[in-house]
Amino acid sequence: MRITNVSDLALELNVGEEGGKRELYRTFSIHNDAELAVQILDLCYEKFSPLQERLNLVSCAFQPLPVNYMREMQKNGGNALGLEPEDGPLVIINVAIEWLDQAEDEAVKEAIKEFVDDGVRLARKKRLDHPYIYMNYAGPDQDVQAGYGKNNLKRLQEVRDKYDPDGFWKKNWPGYHKLP
Helix, strand or coil: CCCCCHHHHHHHHHCCCCCCCEEEEEEEEEECCHHHHHHHHHHHHHHHHHHHHHCCEEEEEEEEECHHHHHHHCHHHCCCCCCCHHHCCEEEEEEEEEECCHHHHHHHHHHHHHHHHHHHHHHHHCCCEECCCCHHHCCCCCCHHHHHCHHHHHHHHHHHHHHCCCCHHHHHCCCCCCCC
16 A cells, blocks of 8 residues: 555556456446445446456446536636536446456456446436546447537537548547547
8 A cells, every 4th residue: 555646556567467468448427326336336246256267357446526626627618528516426437357368258348338238227217327438448339428418529529620620630540439
């Protein structure tokens, strides 16, 4: 236990790692509620326990997004993420899975998708869901920009069109979650 920064932790976690690992992330956001958080954690155990022997790692992280953070995001013209102080406090739920065997790909993909879909349904049923999807933890098929709101998405597209009218970055930057 110590106080450190994320970049140091990333380097530390990489030391001695063998190659060939497969990883998948998925995420969703909820309004802060202790009872719902416990239910989501129970759901995590339920979905991933059957795969326990075949997985290297299952991480279900709960990351708070307090109102004061969202208030700070409003400075200097606001934020493009569609997050408003009156939305909070929120909690970003991130599930990360690591495995080695390619034969497990479909089972893992299905389990992580079911976990997120069931978690969102559970939150929605309690009216505690939120459309924000944190891009860094999103699965390749999650619609990150949908949670930003139409006005923010339009603003981002206008900025993209102004500074990259030929679509250079969209065509040449690897990865996913590009603006539609």
